[in-house]
Amino acid sequence: MNSAAASNAVRDAARAEGDHTGHTAGLDARDPPVIEVANLTKRYDDVLAIDDISFSVEQGTILGVLGPNGAGKTTLLKAMLGLLVPSSGTVHVCGIDVHADPQRAYRRVGATLEGARNVYWRLTVRENLAFFAGLAGESVRDPTVSARHDTLLDQLGLLDRADDVVNELSRGMKQKVALACALARDVDVAFLDEPTLGLDVESSVDLRRELRRLADERGLTVVLTSHDMSVVEDLCDRVLVVDHGHVVADDGVTTLVELFRTSAVRVVVDGPLSTTTERAIRADYTVESWETDGDRTRVLVALEDANDLPGLTAQFLADGGRLVSVNTVEPDLTEAFLELTGSGSSSRAGR
Known part of the structure; x- marks a missing residue:
């Protein structure tokens, strides 16, 4: 189990x-x-x-x-x-x-x-x-x-x-x-x-x-x-x-989780991303983690508005890369705890 x-x-x-x-x-x-x-x-x-x-x-x-x-x-x-x-x-x-x-x-x-x-x-x-x-x-x-x-x-x-x-x-x-x-x-x-x-x-x-x-x-x-x-x-x-x-x-527990509820998405792209694209995404969105493994890039982004998702994915595809997956990440008690104790920026990176 x-x-x-x-x-x-x-x-x-x-x-x-x-x-x-x-x-x-x-x-x-x-x-x-x-x-x-x-x-x-x-x-x-x-x-x-x-x-x-x-x-x-x-x-x-x-x-x-x-x-x-x-x-x-x-x-x-x-x-x-x-x-x-x-x-x-x-x-x-x-x-x-x-x-x-x-x-x-x-x-x-x-x-x-x-x-x-x-x-x-x-x-x-x-x-x-x-x-x-x-x-x-x-x-x-x-x-x-x-x-x-x-x-x-x-x-x-x-x-x-x-x-x-x-x-x-x-x-x-x-x-x-x-x-x-x-x-x-x-x-x-x-x-x-x-x-x-x-x-x-x-x-x-x-x-x-x-x-x-x-x-x-x-x-x-x-x-x-x-x-x-x-x-x-x-x-x-x-x-x-x-x-x-x-x-x-x-x-x-439910109240604490809801207190820090922010939509987040994990985006995986197959293909290289230029420094210019990375800078643009970091400038426009709150990036919680950015990992590159070979030609595959995994990024966790906090979104205040779900309507921002199309624009976000478009920026990831600007370099001609292939979108592998886009998944929402729900907050939990770990998220709330890290936010309360001042470590919220890395709270969802390892999930």
């Missing part, structure tokens, strides 16, 4: 189960947010890692946190989890101040950070789940807990490996175990750092579907980071884009 098929599979599953809006059916709209971040700031000497960030997250929402390297998103997540003390500001999870009462807050939260390194590789899969559930006072002797673990292992394709030592598993399997441990307790909020890292396409689709089900049916609130834009675009209700310690965007 390729990435396009994966995206379609998740979308089809979402349609089959009903549209998701970030709120679980039956929840009172007046219920307080599950997560409340207020004026959160963290300074390291002269470096301002996060600067006066505020937002809230409703129950059953899957929130994606995006940002380039060094943007402050890791600092933000660690501050939300109480793993570092902010310079100022507060974080409340389920109404509990994470920094004033971390033990109470931790009982409501599950997390997997930095891949699969937060599990014990010398324990079996099932023993890991029992250990992490036990941290909150849950015992696998309770039939409800053991049944939840079996269901989770089955849904993640781990049931037949439940008694294997984690160190003997593949990287993708270890990643699944890390996620299972984050959900081993009956938590209200899950913080997931790159949850699909190392997974094959089908496992990634299964994982997304399971997270969507937990959010929709059980009201699980999920905060995740991912460098895989297809995961965020398919799964998240909201996206928080962080850059230079500030929130530069906080909205639904």
